[in-house]
Each structure stands twice: as C-alpha cells, then as structure tokens.
Amino acid sequence: MLRISVVLGLLAGFALSPKLWLSSRLYPLTPVWSFVRAPGPPSDHIIFFALITLLAIVSVAPRPAALIAVFALLAVVSLEDQSRWQPWFYQYAVMLLAIALAGPKRPAAALNTCCLVVAATYIWSGLAKLNPNFTGNTFPWLLGPIVGAWPAPAAWLARHLAFAAPLIEVGSGVGLLTRRGRPGALICAILMHAFILMTIGPLGHSFNAVVWPWNLAMIAFLLILFFRRTGDLAPQDIIWGRGFAFQKVALIMFGVLPGLSFFNLWDHYLSSALYSGNRNSGVVYVSDDVFDRLPDSIEDHVYEDGPDRNGLDINDWSLGELNVPSYPEIRIYRNVARRICDYAVDGSDIELVVQRKLALVNGDRRSVYHCSDLQRTARDLPSGPMQITGSKLPQAGFLR
Numbered sequence: 001m002l003r004i005s006v007v008l009g010l011l012a013g014f015a016l017s018p019k020l021w022l023s024s025r026l027y028p029l030t031p032v033w034s035f036v037r038a039p040g041p042p043s044d045h046i047i048f049f050a051l052i053t054l055l056a057i058v059s060v061a062p063r064p065a066a067l068i069a070v071f072a073l074l075a076v077v078s079l080e081d082q083s084r085w086q087p088w089f090y091q092y093a094v095m096l097l098a099i100a101l102a103g104p105k106r107p108a109a110a111l112n113t114c115c116l117v118v119a120a121t122y123i124w125s126g127l128a129k130l131n132p133n134f135t136g137n138t139f140p141w142l143l144g145p146i147v148g149a150w151p152a153p154a155a156w157l158a159r160h161l162a163f164a165a166p167l168i169e170v171g172s173g174v175g176l177l178t179r180r181g182r183p184g185a186l187i188c189a190i191l192m193h194a195f196i197l198m199t200i201g202p203l204g205h206s207f208n209a210v211v212w213p214w215n216l217a218m219i220a221f222l223l224i225l226f227f228r229r230t231g232d233l234a235p236q237d238i239i240w241g242r243g244f245a246f247q248k249v250a251l252i253m254f255g256v257l258p259g260l261s262f263f264n265l266w267d268h269y270l271s272s273a274l275y276s277g278n279r280n281s282g283v284v285y286v287s288d289d290v291f292d293r294l295p296d297s298i299e300d301h302v303y304e305d306g307p308d309r310n311g312l313d314i315n316d317w318s319l320g321e322l323n324v325p326s327y328p329e330i331r332i333y334r335n336v337a338r339r340i341c342d343y344a345v346d347g348s349d350i351e352l353v354v355q356r357k358l359a360l361v362n363g364d365r366r367s368v369y370h371c372s373d374l375q376r377t378a379r380d381l382p383s384g385p386m387q388i389t390g391s392k393l394p395q396a397g398f399l400r
Contacts, residue, residue, distance in 0.1 A: 347371030
C-alpha cells in the first residue's frame with residue numbers, strides 16, 4: 001500500500017508538470033555540474049515516458065531490475081536540472097528508495113524510515129513558518145477564501161490563528177514520534193491537509209495544482225504508516241531503528257540537514273519549507289529593447305516597472321511554463337538571468353535583483369547582478385544544495 005501510494009503520488013506530480021521533466025522548453029535547465037547535458041527531443045521524451053512506465057511496473061511488481069532502472073532514471077533527471085528537486089519529488093524519491101533497499105524481507109525497516117521522513121517533514125515545515133512573513137502574509141492569504149464569508153469577529157480570530165498554525169504543525173510531527181501523542185497528531189495532520197486542499201485547491205485559490213496530490217498522498221501516508229501502528233511504534237524505532245543503515249541516512253537528510261537552512265547553508269526546498277512565506281526571491285529587469293526581443297511566452301510574465309524598465313518574475317515564469325514554483329536558490333536565479341542575457345545586445349540593459357530570505361545568519365540581504373557579473377561568476381557558483389549566497393526582492397513573491 002505504501003509503495004503504491006508513493007508511486008501514484010510521483011506519477012500525479014509528473015502528470016501535472018510534464019515540461020519540468022523535458023529539455024525542450026524555454027525556462028533553462030540548471031544541471032548539478034556544468035558538464036551534464038540533458039538530451040534534446042525526442043530523447044528527453046523517451047526517458048520521461050520510460051520512467052513513467054517503469055514506475056507503473058514497480059507499483060505492481062517491484063522486481064530488482066525494474067527498481068534499479070527507476071532509480072537510475074531518477075538520478076539522471078535529477079542531475080540534469082536542479083529545478084526538478086521539488087519538495088514532493090525529493091520526499092517521494094527517498095521513501096521509494098527506503099522501500100526498495102529494505103526489500104520484502106524487512107518491511108518494518110522501510111515503514112519506520114518513512115515514518116521518520118513524514119514526521120520530520122512536519123517538524124521542519126512548522127519551524128520554517130515561524131517568521132513574520134507567514135503570520136502577516138501567507139496565512140491570511142490562505143484563509144482568504146474562508147474568511148471572506150465570515151463575520152468580522154471571526155475573521156479577527158482567524159488572523160490570530162497564524163501564530164498557532166506553525167506550533168500545531170511542529171506538535172503534529174513531534175506527536176507522531178510518540179505513542180501517547182500519536183492519535184491527536186494524526187487528527188491534527190489530516191485536518192491540516194484538508195485545510196490546505198480547501199484553501200489552495202479548486203474551491204479556494206486554485207493555486208499550485210502540483211501539490212494537491214501531494215497533500216492527498218500525505219493523508220494516505222499518515223493512515224498507512226501510523227493509524228494501525230499507533231500503540232506498537234516506539235520513538236526509537238522511528239528515529240534510529242536497528243539493522244537498516246539507510247534509516248540513519250534519512251535521519252541526516254530529513255532530521256538534521258534542514259536545520260542548516262536557518263543559516264542559509266542548506267536548500268530551502270530540501271528543508272520542508274514550502275509555504276513558509278520566507279524564501280529567496282528573484283526578478284530580472286530588462287529594458288524595452290530587450291523586452292521586444294523576448295519570445296511571447298516569456299513576455300507573458302513580464303510587467304512594466306517604470307520608464308524603460310520591465311520586470312520578469314522568475315517564479316511566475318516557472319509556474320507559467322513548468323507548472324511548479326521556481327527552485328528558490330540564488331544559483332538558479334543566476335542561471336535563469338544568464339539565459340535572458342542571450343537576448344540583449346548590451347548587457348547593461350539587464351539586471352538581476354535577488355533578495356535572500358530571513359535567516360539567523362546572512363539573511364535578508366539584497367544583491368544586484370548584471371550580465372557581465374553573471375558570466376564572470378558562472379564558473380564559481382556552487383552546484384549542490386550547500387549554499388552561502390543570498391538576495392532580495394519585492395514582497396509580492398512572499399508566498400512562492
């Protein structure tokens with residue numbers, strides 16, 4: 001049941017963001033290493049459909065050869081483009097790997113590792129929301145479809161729930177780790193996902209559809225992993241376990257490394273921080289001359305910011321073309337801006353303005369880059385998730 005739920009969630013994410021997994025697109029790919037080159041059409045389509053086919057096979061017949069092929073292709077597409085490291089993809093891939101490595105002889109090890117992944121996701125996600133942007137902007141925006149029909153006193157109360165929401169999410173994650181707190185944590189977590197689906201789903205803002213199936217998958221994970229095992233699952237079984245090395249790897253990936261994101265030393269999306277209201281942001285500003293050279297599909301995401309100054313919101317471009325938010329790291333914004341520089345005769349007509357998210361160290365800093373800076377620093381940029389760079393942007397992008 002867990003394997004099928006993970007695969008279905010992954011396939012739903014693929015179905016809602018097909019262009020993200022192809023190289024035939026305008027939004028640039030950002031490979032992990034500069035020497036990695038994604039194949040063009042039709043090879044990119046063949047790889048994508050081969051991955052979908054293998055995942056469907058693995059859901060019903062998890063043969064070793066099919067599993068090896070799946071993870072080989074997942075590794076290929078991950079190395080080709082860091083924008084594919086969406087939080088749902090990252091979680092699904094780790095959970096599927098835990099199931100594959102444990103095999104049919106160690107089902108408890110796989111289940112306990114996935115319990116750790118899910119519980120840690122709630123804990124870090126809640127902690128990431130303890131910032132003024134979430135309480136002042138993101139949470140009120142989420143409540144918009146509901147509060148609009150409420151009387152004023154109820155709306156006032158709802159706004160103050162923004163301070164409790166992160167603590168409830170953290171408490172749900174901690175509660176899932178304990179026998180006594182698990183029943184209440186299950187109820188809170190399921191209600192939270194129902195609330196999210198109601199606010200960003202088709203009955204609410206109808207926004208970011210790629211995460212709708214992720215919320216449904218998380219409800220399935222809660223029921224499969226915790227509901228029937230409420231009294232039998234000890235905290236040490238989830239956090240540490242015995243005889244399964246990958247559980248320790250998952251503990252580092254989901255239990256330890258996300259803490260580095262508060263110091264801008266680990267990627268935002270690898271830290272369960274979606275919808276925290278606090279992320280790096282980037283806008284590329286171009287002159288009218290450069291704007292006239294842009295393809296129509298890019299121009300659709302450009303807005304007028306002043307005389308001979310037009311803004312291209314990188315997140316809007318990613319959502320419009322790939323149907324996923326932009327991967328919110330400065331190295332991604334630099335790479336996207338370098339692509340826009342290809343349309344300029346004079347590099348001074350383009351500038352990238354980035355703003356770093358709020359953090360305990362090196363946070364909330366604004367940086368500006370021109371094409372000459374981007375070309376000069378291209379070879380010096382860190383390629384992996386460990387980051388110490390940052391930047392700043394208008395608060396219109398608070399929620400992405």
